[in-house]
Amino acid sequence: MKKYLNQKDLPSLNNGKKTAEKADKPASFFLTVYKIARQVPRGRVTSYGAIAEASGLKITGRMVGWAMAAAGGAKPAVPAHRVVNSKGELSGAAHFATPTLMQELLEQEGIEVKNNKIINFQSVFWNPATPGPKKRVTKQ
Template identity: 60%
Template sequence: MDKDSFFQDVYEVARLIPRGRVTSYGAIAKYLGVARSARVVGWAMNGAVTNQEVPAHRVVNRVGLLTGKNHFATPTLMQELLEAEGVEIRADQVVNFDKHFWDPIVELGL
């Protein structure tokens, strides 16, 4: 595996997130075999905001909090995108996060 393709891997997994579902940075990191490097996933998402191919709004932190909303074009864009997909947001947090949670390890297998 090329180490340089880490960002690409992150983007690829993010692309696989179904509409109306969300996942966490840690879940993606763990799926890629770098569970301790969840922060880098966030950094990768930072560059994904400008990438229409990658739904960065479907990636939240481990408790379903929209920690990255501040990095979008507008602080409300992330929530609006999720709500448009049927994901209910309450106080910058995904309601029934466990129900909307999409774990690549479970869904894609490891």
């Protein structure tokens, strides 16, 4: 029979501080994911896989998705609405307070969304591995 850990058995996040045992690594991959997600500029998006790759950790896009699903209580806030799947789809929308909140937040930042998918995804994509300019170039 499987035994599941109690919450008290899980390692502490140490309020974002590094542990003495592992002074060169963050206490949780969540903290690394959140740090990268906080860098996504307003009006831009990135993908779960891009964050996983940029993290330098051996994690997958799915693991980044788990972190984003739990980002609601993170301090400082994590702009999880700016993280989508590799096709530009709002696959994490179900984890927001309302079914349309993710789309509404993106649209407030000037990102066009239709049928739960970002229009012109490549033009608003921000790669955390090669961040480059923070401003989005718009055609006139």
